[in-house]
Amino acid sequence: MRLDLTGIDAEIDSRPILTDVHLSAAPGDFVALIGPNGSGKSTLLRTVYRALRPTGGVVRLDGADLWGMPARRAARHRAVLTQHSDADVDFSVTELVTTGRIPHKRLLERENETDRAIVEHCLDRVGMRWAADRLVSTLSGGERQRVLLARALAQQAPLLVLDEPTNHLDVRAQLDLLDLVRSLGLTVLAALHDLDHAAAYADHVVVLSKGRVVGHGPPLDVLTPAFIEEVFGVRAHVDVHPLTGRPHIALASLAPQAVS
């Protein structure tokens, strides 16, 4: 599924957060959205998963206006995984993933064998089928995030929106989750905190600063040391990761430091 954002403006409490944002993702692309805190990453994603209506501009999925279609249909086209939340921990894993079928169900329609098969399949894909019977509250942070990803997959949407999905996860869970997302073959739009993750996993990066796009393109073209210093206020060294062969970014503060 192709995603096109054109001229997006957004406000929160009449305060402008985004100004004239353009962004595109080709089918199967992993697009990383990066930028300092408060640059508008989450707000931009919220206009895509319909939690905040943009004051200007259009969000299109394969050419169709996302905000012009019924909410349920939009939810069959794009799924969301937000930051780690602990609100619905009393569900069993199967029950939680089954809520991903909501956009496919009419009022009072019951889940059928197809839904159950989809739920099991999605749990398989994230490697969590063994936990189908467990309470979500008994899982670790990384396991929970995988279950929430399974719920997003159960929506069977070709576009996956991720808002800092690796927050609060330990290093292994972070890399496992990104590997998993990368392997799904979906169109992905992900706000990422970690520049190194963005460089290693994304086909394209879009850089936001103060609500505007200040750079976009393949990670190595955009994330030059000079650019990183200008936008993020840190020194950077861009290299090839000795273990993975993917781009690797090492960061340091601007303060002069010496290794003693």
Added chain:
Amino acid sequence: MTTEMTTESVPAPRYRGPHLVPAPATGLLISALAAAWLLASLLAISLGSVHLPLSSVWEVVGAHLTGRAETADPLHDQVVWDIRTPRVLLAALVGAGLSVAGVVFQALVRNPLADPYVLGVSSGASLGAVLVTAAGTAALGGLGGLGVTGAAFTTALLTVLVVYLLAQRGGRLLDSWLLLVGVAVGYLCAAATTYAQLQLDPSELQGVMFWLMGSVAGATWQQLGVPAAVIAVCLAYLMVQARALNALLAGEDTAAGLGVPVHAQRIALLVIGSLLTATMVSVAGGIGFVGLMVPHMARLIVGPDHRRLLPVAMLSGAVFLVLVDLAARTAHRPEELPVGVFTTGLGVPFFLWLLRRRSARRT
């Protein structure tokens, strides 16, 4: 080759689920609760401050159910059919209504420790009742004309309206604000109630205590229709929207991602929860903690899926309040204790246990 075939054809194990009562057995559980409600009601009708032989209780009930009301002993008939039966039925309705309201508010503010009274509904109702009692029904214009029950209902809804207006921004409800504003407005109503109480004649204080402590004493058949209808309408709406309620538990953003119209749905829940609570408070006063305890017990049994939680909480609430009211009027015979004293006495330790259990699980 053959072994491969057999391993493939073995059906996948059916997931039982981690809840005490697994989903397929929900129908059975609901039937059992309905039977428990019937038994509890019969028990509560049979016992009371006045000792009546069981045979005459059954005689009266049987006579009414078979349409031969005139054959019953008039004194027994009055006690059993005019006093006890409507009281037991009202207790069931109020218990059911408050429990469903508790489920609604817990989904609305996404905090399982919320209670139907978090938004100041019961304080608002008490204020209305006390104001009308203090000023006399002739005064206060329209408010007085509604009678004490009508006035309590009106001020309860007005309180929620004020809380909503203070807790929204551009029509969006803010979780944390809703709770805090509700508590603050509730305190203000309580202060106003205390002030109004001081203007009352000591003889009128008894009636005011009814609203503050909550009671189903003095219930009449005429009182039952409105709460029954409100519960029926609200439950029907909630069962249709049960899936959306499940999505809301995951948070506003995730629910929006699942295609649920979050803001409209939350306002609908606020209206439904307040209507239920205001109706129950206007017939029985502020009976505390039922709406906190019962949804929790139900959640421990069937889990948080609202399609199972709502009917189970409703029936459990009915059974619970019928039994607690029975205890309140028989524990200290012939004197009667306010039922709210019992529910609060049970509710506070339960609340504290819940709090400790949840914080232990979070770490």
